[in-house]
Amino acid sequence: MIDPVSLGRRLHALRTGRGLALSALAREAGVSVSMLSAIERGEKTPTVVVLSRIADGLGWSSSRLLADLETDRVIVRRAAEQDHVAEPGGWHRTVLTPVVPGVNFEWIRTTLPAGCDAGEFPAYAPGSHEFVAVESGTLWLGVDSAEHVLAAGDSVYFPADVTHSYANRGDEPCEYHVAALVMRPRTGRVQ
Structure with a gap:
């Protein structure tokens, strides 16, 4: 930890x-x-x-x-320690995973209220991946130029090196989980 x-x-x-x-x-x-x-x-x-x-x-x-800050190989992130972010437009996300050195993985739970559009997200670096699983409601997922409508229980994978978007055009809240492996290109700086 x-x-x-x-x-x-x-x-x-x-x-x-x-x-x-x-x-x-x-x-x-x-x-x-x-x-x-x-x-x-x-x-x-x-x-x-x-x-x-x-x-x-x-x-x-x-x-x-x-380096040298990790004190334990098992990292527990208690519910009280999770980052809860209220976004403009009324949607909410919670980062469920702990920070692990050298691992660019996040698991996020998001709730979109009825009629909420979370907007478009830019493409991540090549080698990035997202898995999305809908817990409740209906999610409109845009991946590049295609749109996919996902209902409760549906899941999807896509390479996240393209623009993507999340929206709830339904009449009830939508809760979904995103598991993301996000690669970030390094700049020319000394590592």
């Missing part, structure tokens, strides 16, 4: 050691200043994707950033 306070101290030391203001690293990493600040204070544990963005912003790999 990774201690969020130790991770926060390491991030703070790396950022200040490079002479970067909080806002500069946040901009470089593509995360909010408030999120980065909470992570540095040890109040939030970043998702795999957010951690990868921060590592990229510092010019490091995620595994190098997390």
Whole structure:
């Protein structure tokens, strides 16, 4: 398990050691200043994707950033520790998985209220994958130029290196799970 306070101290030391203001690293990493600040204070544990963005912003790999911070091979993320995100438009997502060094995998539970469009998501790097399973309601999933209508109990896989979208055009809420392996291209920085 990774201690969020130790991770926060390491991030703070790396950022200040490079002479970067909080806002500069946040901009470089593509995360909010408030999120980065909470992570540095040890109040939030970043998702795999957010951690990868921060590592990229510092010019490091995620595994190098997390080296020596892992204290246990079994990582338990209690319900109270899960990230709950209320998105604009009324939809809600919960990141269920813990952060694991070197693993770009996330399992997310999302609830879309009736008539909600979560919008379009950009293509991830080649080698990225998404699995979606609908728990309740109906989900309209756009993958590239095709649309797939999924009912409760349906599941789908798609390579996530294309634009994709999620919407609920029905009259009842839709709850679904996304299991994503997201590859992120590395920039030319020293790893």
